[in-house]
Amino acid sequence: MPQGVPATVPDDGLTTRQRRNTAVLAVHTGDGKGKSTAAFGMAMRAWNAGMDIGVFQFVKNAKWKVGEETAMRALGDLHTTTGTGGPVEWQKMGSGWSWIRRDDGAEADHAEQARAGWTEIARRIAQERHDFYVLDEFTYPLGWGWIDVDEVLDVLANRPGKQHVVITGRRAPAALVEAADLVTEMTKTKHPMDAGRKGQRGIEW
Secondary structure (H helix, E strand, C coil), X not given: CHHXXXXXXXXXXXXXXXXXXXXXXXXXXXXXXXXXXXXXXXXXHHHHCCCCEEEEECCCCCCCCCHHHHHHHHHHHHHXXXXXXXXXXXXXXXXXXXXXXXXXXXXXXXXXXXXXXXXXXXXXXXXXXXXXXXXXXXXXXXXXXXXXXXXXXXXXXXXXXXXXXXXXXXXXXXXXXXXXXXXXXXXXXXXXXXXXXXXXXXXXX
16 A cells, blocks of 8 residues: 555545545454554554544553553643643553453452443443544453453444544454454564563563
8 A cells, every 4th residue: 555545446435535534443453562552652643633532441450550651641631731632531441461361259340340341431432422542452351251242343333423443452353353444463473571571661561
């Protein structure tokens, strides 16, 4: 796709402008690093375009602070004080670690939190509350059966207006991949943790 020119033009009856302004559902999946980071980079672009940003983190520990959260909240504050960019809201919808299904007796609580989080997101989508949504680590509660995939696909397929949605996490359900407009799979070739090195400030958070 050189210089943004599509290889084919679909026979969908839409003008170039209408097609360009169609809402996008994106999925970042795979075992490689960078899924969430790429989604937050897209959110920063959307913020610069003046869009209202809603970030919803699933299954991450509520006490865990990531650098992107600090940066995005600062951008939200900048919008509030100067009008630059767009508003930013950041919510944590659960607890635990993305690559581990918890078995500590609290899994039912985590599942309930995830379902409640999705219910709130669906409500906001119906209300067109945000322009750009990041559902971070959302593939995990879908894969674990905590949230119904068909329900999610129905809400996303029928979302009103122009609301972009980016979903991150490993092992995205096949139905979600099929429904998405943009799918990127991060493939791990090497990772420092494979050599016994722990996560580093500024790299992992």
